[in-house]
Amino acid sequence: MEVDSVFFTDRSGRGSSNPLLDQLPSYQSLLYRRKSSIAGTKRRNSSRGRLGSSGSGKWGVSTVSRQEEKQKGQTEQKPIQELAKPMAEKRRHNTQRMAEARELSSWSQLRQRTRRNLRRLREDGQEWLSSMKLWRGDIHLIEGMFGTGILSYFSFLRFLVMLNLIIFLLMFSFVMLPIIIAPHASGNITYNLNDGGACTNYPSSARRGLVIFHEHITDLLSGGGFLERTYLFYGYYKVDKIHFPNITYNLPLAYLLVTVAYLFLSLIWIVKRSATGFKRSLVQDEDRFQSFCNKIFAGWDFCITNENAAKLKRSSLLYELRTDLEEERIKQKIADRTRKEKCRIYLIRIILNLFVIGVLAGCFYSIYIATIFSQEAQVDKIKENFIVDLIYEYLPSIVITLANFITPLLFSVIINYEDYSPAFEIRFTLMRCVFMRLTSIGVLLFTLWSQITTCDDGPCTCGYNELLYSCWETRVGQEMYKLTIFDFIIIVAVTIFVEFPRKLIVKHCDCGLAKWWGQQEFAIPQNVLEIVYGQTICWIGTFYSPMLPAICTMKYFFIFYIKKVSLVNNCRPATRPFRASSSNFFFLAVLLIGLALACLPVSVSVAHLAMFYMIALAGAHKRVIKQLREQLATEGRDKHFLIQKLCQAQMSLPIKSPVSKSQPRSSRSGSGRSPSYHTSFSNNFDEGVFLAHPHPDSSTHV
Amino acid sequence: MGNLINHVMSLLTPHWWTCVMSRWCSVVCRRLHGRYRELAPHLVPLDYSNNPDIRVPLTLIVTMPELKENPFRDRIVETFSEDGQGNLTFNDFVDMFSALCETSPRELKTIYAFKIYDFNRDNFICKEDLQRTLNKLTKGELTPEEVTLVCDKAIEEADLDGDTKLSFADFENMISKAPDFLR
Secondary structure, three states, X not given: OHHHHHHHHHHOOOOOOOHHHHOOHHHHHHHHHHHHHHHHOOOOOOHHHHHHHOOOOOOOHHHHHHHHHHHHHHXXXXXHHHOOOOHHHHHHHHHHHHHHHHHOOHHHHHHHHHHHHHHHHHHHHHHHXXXXXXXXXXXXXXHHHHOHHHHHHHHHHHHXXXXXXXXXXHHHXXXXXXXXXXXXXXXXXXXXXXXXXXXXXXXXXXXXXXXXXXXXXXXHHHOOHHHOOOOOOHHHOOEEEEEOXXXXXXXXXXXXXXXHHHHHHHHHHHHHHHHHHHHHHHHOOOOOOOHHHHHHHHOOOOOOOOHHHHHHHHHHHHHHHHHHHHHHHHHHHHXXXXXXXHHHHHHHHHHHHHHHHHHHHXXXXXXXXXXXXXXXXXXXXXXXXXXXXXXXXXXXXXXXXXXXXXXXXXHHXXXXXXXXXXXXXXXXXXXXXXXXXXXXXXXXXXXXXXXXXXXXXXXXXXXXXXXXXXXXHHXXXXXXXXXXXXXXXXXXXXXXXXXXXXXXXXXXXXXXXXXXXXXXXXXXHHHHHHHHHHHHHHHHHHHHOOOHHHHHHHHHHHHHHHHHHHHHHHXXXXXXXXXXXXXHHHHHHHHHHHHHHHHHXXXXXXHHXXXXXHHHHHHHHHHHHHHHHHHHHHHHHHHHHHHHHHHHHHHXXXXXXXXXXXXXXXXXXXXXXOHHHHHHHHHHOOOOOOOOOOOHHXXXXX | OOHHHHHHHOOOOOHHHHHHHHOOOOHHHHHHHHHHHHHOOOOOOOOOOOOOOOOEOHHHHOOOHHHHOOOOHHHHHHHHOOOXXXXXXXXXXXXXXXXXXXXXXXXXXHHHHHHHHOOOOOOOEOHHHHHXXXXXXXXXXXXXXXXXXXXXXXXXXXXXXXXXXXXXHHHHHHHHHOOOOOO
16 A cells, blocks of 8 residues: 555646546556455455545545546446456445446436346347357367367368358359249340350250260269250350349349459458458567567467377477577577678579579469360360370369479478578468469469460451350350369368378388378468468359359368368377467468459459440441431432422412412522422423523522 | 366356346356366255355366366466465356356456466566466476576566566556467
8 A cells, every 4th residue: 555655645636537647557557456455455344435445544535536436437337247356346346236226317227227238139149149150169179179270270261161152142142043033933034146146156065865974974073065054154144134024134234243242242351351360460560579478478278178289289389489589599690690691692592582483484384285285185075085084174273283282392492491580481481382372373364365365367256266165254164163173172182092091101100201201280371272272263263153152162161071080180280380360361361362363364354245345335336327327318318209299299280370470489589498499390380480590599599 | 268168158148147146046057066066076065055165175176177288277276266275165166267268358368367477476477477487388398598588588578667577567568469368
């Protein structure tokens, strides 16, 4: 209390409390100390009386009571559960609150009660919502066994399942549902007329006659044959408009708008999810600021209940602390480097970076060649062998997967020679892998595009090669479909044929190879890149294949269970821990890059379509003008014809009276309006009445 | 804090507080009471309606699966005990789980975390407290120089008022920026 009085004599003179000064850490800590010292005393007779009598009387009661009021005000708003007091205190506080509540007027009681009930309702709602989350129990189990780093991977997977489901529901309800319900809701469907000539011709590629069953399997795996003309691909949607009783539904417009909508929705959802992570990363330089404190005070995972997991957590914490100390040492070393050493290191780095670029270029070139070979093999339609055909179809996917398997190993070897700090090494390798993964998709799309838009003889008439690719959108959709299927097959195959045997070998075999290979570790970055790659393909492919999100939802659903089983049975936690807070932000950042990449081909296609539409529109416009001109000319001729007939009719009537003599003159001047009138009148009337030459006035009217 | 307790604590909505204030027969109470009782069945009676003054000693409480692997289990139990020795009444037991629950707010956890890490209970985390924390975390696998180095760095990072020890305000400030806190 002595300390308190020392502080308080400084502030007793102050009248009203300053909100800014109240936020000072020293004042807050003072308040805390007062609260804890009050709670620690054994004198617990009456709450209000106690607060008043804890002072030693050195300061005025008014100051104390004002601070009490503020304290009470601060604690009053909090629900009792959140107060840092022992149980008995809380109970006393509650009875005190209830007594106070009874003293208030009925209106404020009602207000308090409604506020409390609303808060409870909101909390209940949030709890119910969180209990409805998919895989809650499974994720809890994983968290308990492996910690929060791996938890974030599975939570990310769950997020992608939900995202794909929503995208599919959007596509389904706005594109497929109207087509399906049109016959039942008395809707009249009008189709696209094939009026673009050769450009809109889409011959059926369905197999006819006796079909061997393995051809069905080929079709299923490659999206061709019987699958091509289904809801699965773009080419099936030939509907132009659906006329319901009250409204007309423009399907092509809906298709376009849904595409924009799902890309936009993905963007918003990802940004919202990454907002908290980004805020934290922005506030602190994740690398060095407070990393020691963070590890000591917040490093232990309180969720761990398994003894082995606890041991591992301890060793990982140890490893982290040692790494940090090592980093400090290396920083010192870097600062002490001489000029000669710096030059040498920069030279090495340049050479190695050139090597990396060379490797990347080689991979991209091989993807390019593979895609061209695959496209030509499909177009040639020379069927050699069931297996060989499939290999040709899947050649781009195989090459991409191989490249994405080899390059990370290469990068992790190269980075050792570049002499960076350990944290930077990890990040740089990861960046290179991300670049490799996403650019390989880009190269594939670029190759496809170049194949589609090159015609044998000069520029293409329809903008693309309509002989080989009667519907290029379907072909792109098929490629994306193949990539998705192959990705899934590879994940399953690697789990079954690599991870399980590895565990068996390491467990039962005692040879040097087994010891060197070691037990499987769940490598979070590589796994995350895998699913981001799959999701990018889904985003690109949804425009060309509307049912692809549904396929991806199911694919991620199964991947969850496969990875979980593999994790629980085969893996030990990573010795190099991947912290949860930073990982969330990393995953979502990479996903955003994938989304940006996905927007590119879709926007190119949409722009191409829009251009096509506008050209067609302009052509139609020209046609309309021409038609109008012709119509005007025809009408003019009609008028001319009618007037001639009228004159002839008038001519046949006899004219005798002198009044009529003056009449022609006036009518002559009046008839100056049209030369044809004038000449016909002057020719057909009496010679004596008219002058030999036409009237000068009337001639000006000519 | 593990599956079991989360399952139990998921029922600990704010409604429950008014419930337990007035009567003892709610389902959650019974479940927590069950867990409390199975620690020391000979000590804890079945009927709690007349508020008997029973305390379960520290040695039995730290055998709970949720606390068994926690390096700070002794400190946690001591912090929540009324007598400061780690003997928990049922009230303290409920208190402990309520504070460590998933849904409990960050401020509450910060306050209790400070108390847990403050070994000598002087309301400051001084260098010795830090060293003891670190040793409990790593089970003495770091060399003494490494321990000193890490503690120096930690104090350097978090100490704002320059008294070479962490007051609650320093601790709170540091924790608010620590992204991994809350578990």
